[in-house]
Amino acid sequence: MSEAFGILTQDLGKRFDDFWAVRQVNLQVRYGEVLALLGPNGAGKTTTLRMLTAVLQPSRGQAWVAGYSVRHHPQRVRARVGVLTEQHGLYKRMTAGEYLRFFGRLYGLEGADLEARIEKWLHFFGLEHYYNRRVGGFSKGMRQKLALARALLHEPQVLLLDEPTSAMDPASARQVRNAIRELRSSERAIVVCTHNLPEAEEIADRIAILHRGRIVAAGTPQELKARLGPPEFEVVLARPLQGSPPPVPAEVQVTRVEERSFRFYWRSSNGETPPPEALNPRLLAWLLTHQWPVVAFIPVPRSLEEVYLKVVEHDGA
Amino acid sequence: MMARNPSSRPATARSRWQMWQAWLRPVWLLVQREVQDQLRDWRILTPLIGLTLFFPLLANFTARRMVAFMQQYNAVLIAERLYPFLLLIVGFFPISISLVVALESFAGERERGTIEPLLAAPLSDAQLYVGKLLAVLFLPLMGSYLGLVSYTLTMVWRAGWRPDATLLFVVWLLSTVQALVMVSGAVVVSTQATSVRGANLLASAIIIPVALLLQWESLLMFWRRFNILWTVVAGLLVVSVLLVRMGLAHFNREGLLGRDLDLLNLRWAWRVYWQGVTGGAPNLRAWYRGPIRESLHALRLPALLAAGLAVVGFGLGAWVVSRFPWEALEADPARLEALRQSQWTRVGVVGPLSALGSWQGWLRVWWHNARAMLLMSLAAVFSFGVAGLLYLMLPFAILGGGMVFARFVLGLSPGWYMLGFVLPHGSVEIPAIVLFGGAMLRLGAALATPARGKTLGGFWLQALGEWTRVMVGVVLPLLGLAAALEAFLSPRVAQWVLWTQTFGGGP
Numbered sequence: 001m002s003e004a005f006g007i008l009t010q011d012l013g014k015r016f017d018d019f020w021a022v023r024q025v026n027l028q029v030r031y032g033e034v035l036a037l038l039g040p041n042g043a044g045k046t047t048t049l050r051m052l053t054a055v056l057q058p059s060r061g062q063a064w065v066a067g068y069s070v071r072h073h074p075q076r077v078r079a080r081v082g083v084l085t086e087q088h089g090l091y092k093r094m095t096a097g098e099y100l101r102f103f104g105r106l107y108g109l110e111g112a113d114l115e116a117r118i119e120k121w122l123h124f125f126g127l128e129h130y131y132n133r134r135v136g137g138f139s140k141g142m143r144q145k146l147a148l149a150r151a152l153l154h155e156p157q158v159l160l161l162d163e164p165t166s167a168m169d170p171a172s173a174r175q176v177r178n179a180i181r182e183l184r185s186s187e188r189a190i191v192v193c194t195h196n197l198p199e200a201e202e203i204a205d206r207i208a209i210l211h212r213g214r215i216v217a218a219g220t221p222q223e224l225k226a227r228l229g230p231p232e233f234e235v236v237l238a239r240p241l242q243g244s245p246p247p248v249p250a251e252v253q254v255t256r257v258e259e260r261s262f263r264f265y266w267r268s269s270n271g272e273t274p275p276p277e278a279l280n281p282r283l284l285a286w287l288l289t290h291q292w293p294v295v296a297f298i299p300v301p302r303s304l305e306e307v308y309l310k311v312v313e314h315d316g317a
Numbered sequence: 318m319m320a321r322n323p324s325s326r327p328a329t330a331r332s333r334w335q336m337w338q339a340w341l342r343p344v345w346l347l348v349q350r351e352v353q354d355q356l357r358d359w360r361i362l363t364p365l366i367g368l369t370l371f372f373p374l375l376a377n378f379t380a381r382r383m384v385a386f387m388q389q390y391n392a393v394l395i396a397e398r399l400y401p402f403l404l405l406i407v408g409f410f411p412i413s414i415s416l417v418v419a420l421e422s423f424a425g426e427r428e429r430g431t432i433e434p435l436l437a438a439p440l441s442d443a444q445l446y447v448g449k450l451l452a453v454l455f456l457p458l459m460g461s462y463l464g465l466v467s468y469t470l471t472m473v474w475r476a477g478w479r480p481d482a483t484l485l486f487v488v489w490l491l492s493t494v495q496a497l498v499m500v501s502g503a504v505v506v507s508t509q510a511t512s513v514r515g516a517n518l519l520a521s522a523i524i525i526p527v528a529l530l531l532q533w534e535s536l537l538m539f540w541r542r543f544n545i546l547w548t549v550v551a552g553l554l555v556v557s558v559l560l561v562r563m564g565l566a567h568f569n570r571e572g573l574l575g576r577d578l579d580l581l582n583l584r585w586a587w588r589v590y591w592q593g594v595t596g597g598a599p600n601l602r603a604w605y606r607g608p609i610r611e612s613l614h615a616l617r618l619p620a621l622l623a624a625g626l627a628v629v630g631f632g633l634g635a636w637v638v639s640r641f642p643w644e645a646l647e648a649d650p651a652r653l654e655a656l657r658q659s660q661w662t663r664v665g666v667v668g669p670l671s672a673l674g675s676w677q678g679w680l681r682v683w684w685h686n687a688r689a690m691l692l693m694s695l696a697a698v699f700s701f702g703v704a705g706l707l708y709l710m711l712p713f714a715i716l717g718g719g720m721v722f723a724r725f726v727l728g729l730s731p732g733w734y735m736l737g738f739v740l741p742h743g744s745v746e747i748p749a750i751v752l753f754g755g756a757m758l759r760l761g762a763a764l765a766t767p768a769r770g771k772t773l774g775g776f777w778l779q780a781l782g783e784w785t786r787v788m789v790g791v792v793l794p795l796l797g798l799a800a801a802l803e804a805f806l807s808p809r810v811a812q813w814v815l816w817t818q819t820f821g822g823g824p
Contacts, residue, residue, distance in 0.1 A: 076439075081437070
């Protein structure tokens with residue numbers, strides 16, 4: 001079963017002395033899938049990643065990465081994983097070429113194949129002109145890209161990226177995000193740890209929110225957003241409302257009233273979200289019939305940030 | 318019957334060699350990278366060049382000036398012995414750089430954040446550790462060899478010195494093993510420290526013993542006791558092997574990433590130690606039935622080893638004393654009689670043996686033995702148990718020597734000697750010493766034993782707790798009983814044996 005997944009964990013836990021940094025983490029990441037691990041500082045994201053890299057031994061549970069158990073075959077796991085660590089960890093006195101060659105050889109690559117791969121990944125990240133330049137002179141963004149090139153050099157089946165765009169300028173961050181999207185393939189599973197919620201939404205197929213060492217919510221971005229309740233809509237009017245919403249049908253639940261606008265959602269009678277495609281035109285017709293000058297009728301955008309804050313606050317409470 | 322495949326043996330050897338090559342490949346890559354990095358760091362390179370190239374010339378100049386000065390006072394002997402002494406120093410100075418590099422091998426990488434990609438690479442702990450060890454050893458050792466060669470050549474050329482090839486070889490070996498000891502010790506420190514600062518603070522545990530050793534070696538050089546230097550080389554080799562073993566046993570990726578603080582947590586330390594002592598037993602009865610019994614069970618093998626060494630010590634003592642020219646003494650009855658009388662006075666009716674028969678004497682004997690054991694344990698901790706066991710052999714060597722002495726001087730047979738001087742209290746004391754030897758060996762060896770999932774400090778504190786358990790629960794009470802026997806019973810038995818067997822009823 002573990003072969004079907006790039007990453008599979010069962011009740012994974014890590015304890016440092018008396019403190020459980022990670023508890024009962026169950027993850028399934030298929031090949032070709034990108035999972036974003038979200039969570040505040042100290043939530044256990046890096047510890048989870050280190051266990052998946054077989055650098056830390058789990059205190060409880062089990063994890064299989066690229067089909068191998070992190071407990072029983074740590075070296076095989078490490079050979080099949082590409083890691084971008086929180087600190088990129090570059091040797092500053094080496095040139096970019098020397099650095100990649102050193103790690104490539106550690107992963108068993110040699111000769112023309114290694115040189116071709118170095119060239120390929122330097123080119124991929126726009127660093128081809130820096131082959132002979134010392135890493136110490138690189139900008140933060142360039143270092144991050146070089147570290148990513150190191151993680152990808154041996155074409156790993158599983159890619160684990162800890163804060164891949166942290167401390168990067170927007171243009172470089174965009175470049176790295178595009179690169180991650182390009183790296184997605186049917187033979188590779190990717191896990192990205194990040195604080196950056198729009199980034200997670202942009203690149204991940206599924207998101208897991210980690211809080212106090214546990215996964216408190218997981219699913220696709222849409223599934224997570226559905227946790228906020230039925231979709232809301234905003235109606236903007238040309239005339240002031242003077243504090244009270246217009247008289248609307250009983251199924252319409254008004255949630256907020258502003259000077260010239262109000263927000264609502266369709267109340268459900270059976271627990272299912274009513275289809276707005278059918279109901280919204282009805283409300284619009286009703287408002288127009290009752291002489292309400294409608295300027296705009298728009299869905300309220302729902303951010304992952306709201307989901308995240310709600311989940312974390314709920315777990316904290 | 319199956320025909321033997323003639324190519325099977327070479328094929329196995331070849332595949333074994335290929336496995337070794339595959340194992341060594343990443344080690345070599347690490348060494349290459351680290352050495353390249355050191356060669357690009359002027360802070361390492363500058364002192365290394367200075368100590369390798371200029372210091373031998375300075376030593377050469379100093380030696381020649383000193384010799385010229387000494388010759389004015391006909392102290393040629395001192396001058397001659399200065400040459401090998403300075404050779405030792407010239408070989409040692411570049412090695413001192415290795416300590417600095419080794420101390421930051423793991424702690425420095427951790428501090429710079431470069432360790433994690435390396436830990437995530439497909440390398441085993443042993444490959445990573447050995448690679449780092451060899452990398453920090455390489456340049457300073459090359460510097461040391463270069464220094465030795467340049468000093469020797471310039472001394473031959475400028476001062477006409479004709480060094481003995483054996484001396485050159487032993488100094489070369491000494492420089493190598495000293496570097497190995499310092500580097501292996503410093504790498505252990507570096508793996509356990511959370512920062513380079515922390516590693517530097519802990520480095521005194523290496524610097525002080527090595528400085529003392531160097532002073533002792535210098536004395537040996539001036540006394541021209543080069544043969545003892547071979548023993549030093551062998552001893553240092555054993556220590557370095559044990560240090561490497563210790564480093565490998567306690568090296569763990571988790572510790573390198575997990576530890577962030579250097580806080581002294583006394584409460585935690587006490588808890589771990591106390592758990593080691595009590596083994597979680599709620600009361601004294603449960604303690605003796607559970608943890609003490611378990612400890613005694615675990616001590617079977619080390620105690621057996623201690624007992625074996627006690628027998629060896631006894632035999633060695635007997636052998637050394639038997640080499641004394643007793644025949645010459647027997648040929649001189651007057652001298653033999655005088656010796657017998659003096660022994661009678663020393664251990665006889667009015668001697669110190671009879672003065673032991675008091676509670677004060679009991680306490681003195683008990684404290685003497687307990688103190689000796691504490692000191693032996695201390696020596697064991699710093700030598701992985703080896704020095705403690707060597708000291709343990711000493712009392713048994715004295716017993717063995719005493720047996721031969723009693724045979725020739727007092728005419729006592731080994732059986733009467735054992736009955737009169739050893740067995741009354743030894744029947745309790747010897748098992749206590751053997752048990753203590755086992756516990757001490759376990760405590761010393763704890764540092765070189767793998768401790769999965771535990772820190773070096775935690776593992777050692779627990780081992781210390783278990784040592785305390787055996788000492789407090791078994792050894793010290795047995796010593797108390799033995800001291801009582803030695804204070805009240807043994808003197809009487811010894812007097813009776815001497816009275817009846819030696820003097821036939823009176824001196």
